[in-house]
Amino acid sequence: MNFTRNYFQTVKSLLPDILLWLRFPALLSWCALSSGIVLSGFFVIYLINYSETYNSLYIILKSAATISLTLALFLKNNITRQILFVISGALLYPLYMIKSDNLYKVVERRWSNPVTIHGAALSPSLPNPDNIRFLFRIDSTTPPIREFNNKVVQCISSVRVPQGASLDILGTIRLPGRQRNAYEFDEYRYLQSNGIMASFKIDTILTTTTRTSLFTSLSSGFRASVSSIINKFTNQDHRAILYAVFLGEPQYLSSYLKDVFRNSGTYHILSISGLHAAMLLAMCYFFLNAIPIPPVMRHGIALGVLWSYQLFIGFIPCLFRATIMSTIFILAYVLQKKNYTIQALGIAGTAWLCISPDSLFQAGYQLSFAATLGILLLCPVFDACKPSVKNRHLDFLVAKLALSFNVSLAGTLSTLPVLLYHFGTFSVLGLLSNIVAVPAMSCSMWLFFTSIISSLIVPWAVPFCIGASAWFLDILVKCAEISTILPFSSISLSSLSTLLTVLFAAGTILIAGAVKKIRLQLTVLFLMLLSCCAGIEWIVAHKSNCLVMSRFDLDDAEMTALRDEHGIITLYVANHSKSDFRWQRIFTSWERHQRFASLKKIIYTNTTRKRFPDRSQLMTPFRASTISFTFVDMNDLSDSIKTRLHQYKQVSVHNVHLPITSSDALKLPAFSGTSAFRETSPNKRQVFVETSFRRIR
Template structure:
């Protein structure tokens, strides 16, 4: 590929490789530091002694140095490598915690959630992040960024998923450098009156001021939630129905204030600032104003991670437009990626970051090829073909990632983009005017009513597209290897159509065969697999039996397992789900499973695996003597105090004991 000839692209790829290596092989900071130092010394020596910088040995030392810089950067961000990391002190004892709120997360019906820095433990300065969950209390206001609080509650580790194929929240938070959590109630903490302020806190305060002003205007509540997402990146107030509509219509990117919005804003500013180019050094002045305004908008939007990433990327792209060299687009995109990952290497593992760069790269690469494939002479047709080309290119860029993370594909994505994207510039332009006028208390009612109508119309269009269920393909099973194979297939497809050679067509056909073969093999493997699992669910008991593509759920309260089974059904390619009530005993090949519930009735058979549910009042020693069980299982329907007693008894009797709340779901082998 010709792109690999560009030095910034090659260096960025090796930086990414170093970050991935450091993430999967965690080590102390010493190893990457030494390796970086050695390769830096070698590169400096070669640069001084071996003058031609295009020599193979210098090139090898440069890419090796970049690889180790990536390795070092991810190791430096690992909080465990910091000497004052809070978890290095004994967090199992009650201590005074000084915490600073760094991000407000979306609340649910029962609690409010935040990310926070642990500033000190017992007055000793510390570092590191935790996630705080505070039980909802109508008498307590929401905490804000930069708020500082003191608590004596115990920090606890984040638990891994307890059921198969569930979302791994622990792994997700690990990518953000968060390993522990803190549960609080209103009476468990006090808020300090004069906390120290940061730039992020100041930006958040500005955004909250704007939100307060907007709420005083005559906006429909649902429209206001969309406006907040469009202009300020605040999606916490969007209803689940509206969010699902945008997702099913393939327009969810419109609600995520990121690359699309900043790109449109950049084009608007480019047009408005065009007259400045007539001045002496006008292009440089225009570039400076552009970047200043982009970062000013990021500040008003609260400097969230997604907006900072997008503005950084488009600041580099604005520089590329200033240089006016087509080949620089890839170089500048690679440089922006290099710079962002050098400062924040953990961004590489965030879905939004992956999708943003995949979409922009695909647009830069595929869009020109689509225009060369067909360039209509009619201006109107050409305009809509350009919009469709951008939409197709972006969708091809994010399709594998979307299938991998979200397991669905909106078939009518192009309609949503053709109907909304052409007017997004107007929507954003008017929205920025609304923000400015609301801040100055000069927002007239006719602008409010007009903007209300525009957002309401957009919501109606999205809702109609999302209602076409037959075009929304959901519950698509898609694993990591399929992700890589599909990206390879897309690359081969674009190459085959843009360079119409027999060799490229053969490569594309081989790619299709390999992708289809792996998909069929995965389906066949799933269709012959058989397993029986005791699931974990609070206050409920559930056993599932997978037999090929049919899943049997045995439970007296099947509604509580809908969420747990959804991801399992997708991953295991389940076609049929059958439910039945829970019986007292089952036979699995030569093994027997006995269920003892709150009635405490003993099963007649000995040497079976016993499942204890609903905290039965039994004498466990007598049960063990009578039934001589192979193992005991306790699920989430039991009291924790009772489980602790059972666990101690089994340990004393040297009998295998499995509590699903600690060890996760139990697999019968």
């Protein structure tokens, strides 16, 4: 007993911060709710596809989720509370998915039929390359469709409409794309997580009635004022950046600008985030401090500006997180209460997951909260390693540079598994470019805010503020363009396995929570453990005598990938259209999750052009000189696969669970073990199927 007590006392003394974090109820609640959502994700597909009692199941889940979440918020026992949060997450996610899938079935039945929708335009009309888009709230429809009431659609039009106008629109619902292959982008889930039901193609705007509410008038006036300042910038790239970072309108960003910022690791600057919310608050306090008003009023005005900006932009995870955390900080300061940043992060994460539990699986939520958590945990660790300089002025400069680098490094490390899973790349250059890019963006935004306020007080100062802001934006763009010079500015890697991801997260938390004297030993141990596990995974993958065939579900192509026991992938493609990009995107998304494997050969046929596309016109992963191409006749494509499989026998067939709404679509198609392409008519739906073969000894 004494040995056990001494052992736990030693652990407590070595990991003091972890014990402190375990005392934060909001942080634990966030983790518990997330765990419940993840656990329910394993069985929610069965509820969606095999449950025929939607109404009764929905009512049961909604009642149980409401009760468990209410009890979790008010019970004081910590263990009971966390168990209830796990149960709440396990109930909220199926509830959300069942409601979402039921709505999709209604859209699927109605998408080809013309319908008249009545409601109001919620957002300004924003230009796209070939159309104009705006958000529209449906109040009613003709003919009546009860499920569409109070839903938001993204209207696609050829003309602009005033924000807030009441419209009667004739058009058709566009059916959003669903995930049909492993790791494919699910357009419908993405729209749902942003509160949008579907897109609506406008044929005719029947009636338009302009109405002006107070919020609409203020919003339109504010946007017009900001746009007038932005349009005074002479450089188109500068205008596009400011529209994206302040108004949340990335439509004006060119493809070149997006690519250079993405490759340089500074793309996060081009989207609204906590950085911009912090700059907005700082600017508010800068001007409010010059006015002799009571402190409580000053804080109230600052919070009012921040929440008004939140309502103006809309509810997105990164801005919602920053707004909630800032509100908690300010209220704690006013009420003289002690506040912990991680506790505030837990409150923001829990609140957002209660609103949109499916966001836990979306890249935006994962990147925003992972980066913030990583910065909070790892920056103190890196700051402890800062070298000390005797010269006071030089030490100040070193401290500022070290702080910028530490924030960049912490954000990169904490988001590494997420970046590799969703995008397959991470930027090495970003570790250094952010040291320049973030201060340049901050200075530019400060000057931009100053120009907005100066336009109301001293208009003659606006050109000077715009000129200085444009100079810092030039620095920002030049910093991003360095990626076009350096060949290895970004690195492409396969996604981490579940085991490596868990080890990476656990090791990072242990190192951040440990005392300084054992951090180096823990880091070495952690790296050795990661290397050993990666090596074991590599040995297991290459000692297997199995071949896996993946058959993809595409509309305009038939594609099969064979991955042999040596990790060599052979791709068979029968393309029936002039476009080659869809099958390339689908395969690229799938390939980045094939660890210790690489594409070596493409056997291709095209029934339209009768030739293989020029290598320079293919996406980057297909341009490697190590990939060989073979063009064959359509009739010979299946025979080449049969020849490849003659030394193997089929051992299993399974489909990856995808959110397919039709239960019939989940039934595996007839599969003989040798045919890799459609055995029925091309119009019949298929499922992404993986078949395992074992070599005949």
